[in-house]
Amino acid sequence: MKKFTFLSLAVAMAATMSASGMMQGNVTRLQGPMKKQCSLRERISKSVEGDGLQAKIAGKRAVRTADTGESPVSNPPAGTVFENMYVTSQAYGLGWGDIYYEDVDGGLGGVDVANDGFVYVQGPLSQAYVWGLGKPWIKCEKQTGDTIVMHLPQVYCIDGGDPYYLYRMAFDEENSTFVTDSVNQDVKFVWKDNTLTQADDAVMGLCDATASWFYMADWNISYKVNTDVPLTVPEGATKSLYKMTFNNEPKDLTATSSTMVNAFAAGSDLYIDHMEDGLADAVIKCSVSNGKVTVPTRQYLGADENYNSHVYVLTGDAFVQTQGESSYFNYEAKPSIEMPISESGNGFAAAYPASFIVNAGPNSLYIIADIVAPSFEQMEDNPMTPADPEFTSDDIRVSTNFHVLKFLIPTVDVEGKELNINNLYYNIYYNDAPYQFTPELFIGFTEPMTDLPYSFVDSYYDVYLSSSTGKHSIYFYDMGYSKVGVQSIYRGGGEEHRSNVVWVNNPATSIADVAASPAVKSVDYFNLAGQRISEPAAGVCIKRVVYADGTIQAEKVVK
Numbered sequence: 158m159k160k161f162t163f164l165s166l167a168v169a170m171a172a173t174m175s176a177s178g179m180m181q182g183n184v185t186r187l188q189g190p191m192k193k194q195c196s197l198r199e200r201i202s203k204s205v206e207g208d209g210l211q212a213k214i215a216g217k218r219a220v221r222t223a224d225t226g227e228s229p230v231s232n233p234p235a236g237t238v239f240e241n242m243y244v245t246s247q248a249y250g251l252g253w254g255d256i257y258y259e260d261v262d263g264g265l266g267g268v269d270v271a272n273d274g275f276v277y278v279q280g281p282l283s284q285a286y287v288w289g290l291g292k293p294w295i296k297c298e299k300q301t302g303d304t305i306v307m308h309l310p311q312v313y314c315i316d317g318g319d320p321y322y323l324y325r326m327a328f329d330e331e332n333s334t335f336v337t338d339s340v341n342q343d344v345k346f347v348w349k350d351n352t353l354t355q356a357d358d359a360v361m362g363l364c365d366a367t368a369s370w371f372y373m374a375d376w377n378i379s380y381k382v383n384t385d386v387p388l389t390v391p392e393g394a395t396k397s398l399y400k401m402t403f404n405n406e407p408k409d410l411t412a413t414s415s416t417m418v419n420a421f422a423a424g425s426d427l428y429i430d431h432m433e434d435g436l437a438d439a440v441i442k443c444s445v446s447n448g449k450v451t452v453p454t455r456q457y458l459g460a461d462e463n464y465n466s467h468v469y470v471l472t473g474d475a476f477v478q479t480q481g482e483s484s485y486f487n488y489e490a491k492p493s494i495e496m497p498i499s500e501s502g503n504g505f506a507a508a509y510p511a512s513f514i515v516n517a518g519p520n521s522l523y524i525i526a527d528i529v530a531p532s533f534e535q536m537e538d539n540p541m542t543p544a545d546p547e548f549t550s551d552d553i554r555v556s557t558n559f560h561v562l563k564f565l566i567p568t569v570d571v572e573g574k575e576l577n578i579n580n581l582y583y584n585i586y587y588n589d590a591p592y593q594f595t596p597e598l599f600i601g602f603t604e605p606m607t608d609l610p611y612s613f614v615d616s617y618y619d620v621y622l623s624s625s626t627g628k629h630s631i632y633f634y635d636m637g638y639s640k641v642g643v644q645s646i647y648r649g650g651g652e653e654h655r656s657n658v659v660w661v662n663n664p665a666t667s668i669a670d671v672a673a674s675p676a677v678k679s680v681d682y683f684n685l686a687g688q689r690i691s692e693p694a695a696g697v698c699i700k701r702v703v704y705a706d707g708t709i710q711a712e713k714v715v716k
Contacts, residue, residue, distance in 0.1 A: 190259070190464045190517045190525065191252060191287045227312045227320050229293035233279075236271035239351060241460045243383040243467055243518075249362075250284030251372040259284070263467040263518025265460055266380050268353055269294060276305045276348055278380070282313065282323065282363055284373050286465040289618075290314040290363075295323060303349040304356065309342045313363060326362040326374055335362050335370045346378075353380035383467055385457035387439050390428045394421035398536045398577065399429075399504070403513075404529040407477045407484040410509065417577040420533070429533075431579065432470055433515045433525060434612060435461040441470050443496075450496040450505045455519045462616075464525060466517035474510040475529045486527045488514055496531070506532030536577075540650035541570040543581065546643040548659045553641075555665045562631045564643050564659075566611060571656075580649045581611040586642030586658055587635060594620075597680040598634050608646060638663050 244264035250257050267279035276299060280292035291314045297305040310322040325342045326335040338359075345356040355378040362374035397420050406412040421428040421440070427450060428440040439458040443450045454472040461468045473488035494511040498504070513528035548564035566583050568576050584607060585592040594609070596602045601617025614621055619632040633641075640663065645656040680700065 190466055190523050191250060191257075191284065193286055193289060193463045193465075227315075229291065229312050229314055230277065230296065231291065231293060233269040233277040233294040234271040234273045234275075236269050236273075236277075238270075239268045239380075239382060241383065241467075242266050242268060242353075242380040244283060244378070244380050246283055246375045246378040248283045248376075249372065249374045250287060252287070256372050259523075260521065261375075262521050262523060263469070265292075265462070265465050265467065267292075267294075268348070268351075268380055270348075274299065278307065278346070278353065280465075281307075281361055281375055281378060282373050283375050283465065285314070285363065286462070288316075289616075290316060290321070297346065303347045305346050305348050307344040307346065307361075309344065309361070310337075310364070310368075320366055321371065322364050322366070322368075323361055324364045324368065326360045326370065335360065335374060337364060337368045337370075351382050353378075355379065385467070385469075387436075387457055387459045388428065388442050390421045390440055391423040391426075394423040394428065396421050398538045399533040400536050401429075401431075401528075401531055401533050403527075403531040404509070405527045407486050410477075410529075417536070417579055418533070419579075432513070432528075433458055433461065433468055435463045436468060437579070437612075439468075445498075448498050450498065451493050452496070452513070453493045454491065457519075458515075461525075464517055466523070466525075468525065469516050469519040471514040471516050471519065473512055473514060475512040475527070476510060486512075486524075486529060488512065488522065496533070504532065504534040506530075538577070538580075538650050540652035540654060541574065541576060541647055542654040543567065543576060543645035543647040543656045544569055544571050544573075545656045546583065546645055546659045548643045548661055550661050550664055553661060553664050558634065560633045560636055560665070562633050562641065562643075563628050565628050566643075566645055568611075570647070576647055577649060578611045580647055582608045582646040582648070583611065583629075584608060584644045584646065584658075585631065585633075586640075586644065586660070587638050588640060591644075592635070636663070636665065639666075 242265070244261060244266040246261045246264065248259050248261050250259060261283045264283045265280070266283075269277040269279070271277055276297045277294035278297060279294050280286075281295060282290075286292070293313055295307055295311050295313075297307045299305050310324045312320050313323045314321050325338040325344055327338040327340075328334070329336045341359075344359040344361060347354045347356045355376065358376065360374050360376040361378075363371045365371060399418050399420050400415055401418045402413050402415040404410055404412060405414050416431060418429055418431040421430075422445075425445050427443040427445050429443065430440045431437050432439065432441055436458045441452065441456045441458075443452045445451075452470075452472055454470075456470045458468040458470060460466070471488075471490065472492070472494045473490045475486045475488055477484055478487045491511075494507050494513075496505040496507045496511075499506070507530055509530040511530060513531060514522070514524055515526035515528065517523035517525060544567040546564050546566050548562075552563040554561035554563070562585070566581065568578050568581065570576055585594075591607050594602055594606045596604065599615060599617065599619050601615035601619055603616075606613075609620065612622060621630045622628075623630065640660050642658040642660040644658040647654050
């Protein structure tokens with residue numbers, strides 16, 4: 158069982174890409190933004206087994222990192238900071254199996270006019286978020302007037318212990334791929350009126366320590382302040398639960414999906430949440446009059462790090478387009494759509510082709526979610542007892558430094574009635590007690606958690622929910638358990654009800670052998686000078702785990 162790093166993936170893909178001829182015209186143009194796939198830092202150190210390719214790559218990385226000692230700027234100097242700016246650019250990115258091109262609209266970035274006299278630009282590689290490569294601050298020097306210059310190369314990220322750099326790029330002699338520019342490594346920008354604009358035609362790309370391009374690049378970059386702000390629900394609004402049903406399958410206009418949303422009534426206005434998973438509490442505003450609900454276009458939900466984008470809800474009329482064997486929804490933009498209220502008054506619905514579009518940016522179609530012909534049916538928020546999780550010994554995958562737990566949390570109660578997944582949680586039991594996930598062991602968590610929301614995914618993807626299988630996966634590092642359990646929790650109708658705990662024994666040991674895999678006693682971190690630090694710092698540090706039997710395990714951590 159391996160969790161891949163960015164480098165190991167790129168190494169595996171390199172032969173395919175070079176063989177296909179990486180011409181500008183051969184890349185795939187995406188209709189929408191890529192979702193963050195997985196966080197890849199430190200994975201190689203957790204997945205190395207034997208003397209294979211992964212072990213050899215890890216060995217080379219360890220030597221190279223020890224030699225460089227470099228780290229990206231994750232926290233810029235104090236100054237005037239502009240966060241979550243609105244970014245546009247043209248970009249190449251790396252997907253699963255191909256390179257894609259994207260016109261970025263509404264990306265996320267930042268500028269720090271620092272007190273040290275320099276200007277720092279955050280995350281100029283718009284597609285690096287896909288592989289969890291961070292959003293470092295790149296240093297720029299002020300020059301005459303409003304011009305600032307980014308002197309490259311600069312370290313961009315550390316992945317699996319290996320440094321990657323931001324370079325100015327140029328096409329090679331065959332115009333088939335990018336190489337580092339041997340003539341000029343400066344990129345010019347203009348910083349004026351709180352807007353950053355690239356002032357030359359330079360292409361900036363990600364390269365490894367050998368200066369080889371790693372299939373990400375941006376140019377024609379602009380950052381500006383986004384004046385749009387998310388809506389808030391007025392105090393005193395009346396809350397109701399609705400089931401939103403919609404079509405998201407262009408090949409079958411009778412097929413539907415559904416999700417639970419909350420609607421908040423305030424006078425003649427209605428606010429609806431859960432339009433987008435990553436911004437579940439954000440709302441759109443609708444007006445209610447003359448027996449219909451009217452939804453205006455271009456409503457701002459907020460900044461979603463999963464897509465590195467400012468997210469908007471747009472409105473339009475859907476139509477199906479076909480390209481080869483693929484079909485997808487396209488839209489004719491409309492200033493609003495209308496949803497007539499049912500005669501019973503307990504719902505409202507839009508007739509096809511009227512649709513919502515959850516979109517990255519408001520100006521072009523970069524579709525996060527199609528919500529075609531949505532209908533809303535009011536539901537009762539009742540107390541319900543969730544069905545037991547489905548979890549067997551076959552759902553535990555044993556690896557050297559972690560176990561992978563896979564299980565299904567049913568979204569129905571014990572009678573088979575549908576649950577509101579927004580009220581559904583679960584616990585992992587470690588031996589006889591609920592397990593607490595802590596940032597010390599699960600660095601993608603920002604705080605200790607015991608009750609995990611059904612749809613929760615941490616930033617490191619140690620906890621993950623598959624959209625294709627509906628199964629949860631947990632990369633579990635506390636392997637000294639004799640048994641592990643899963644329990645569902647439902648909080649509805651003002652009450653909490655729990656399922657039975659479904660138990661599975663540790664497949665790696667017998668009960669008698671559990672002492673050989675003892676519980677964790679303490680976790681400490683040290684910098685490369687051997688000094689203890691309170692938490693993992695940016696760059697490289699050493700994590701030391703002391704077990705109850707006195708066993709000590711140390712490993713390198715890259716953040």
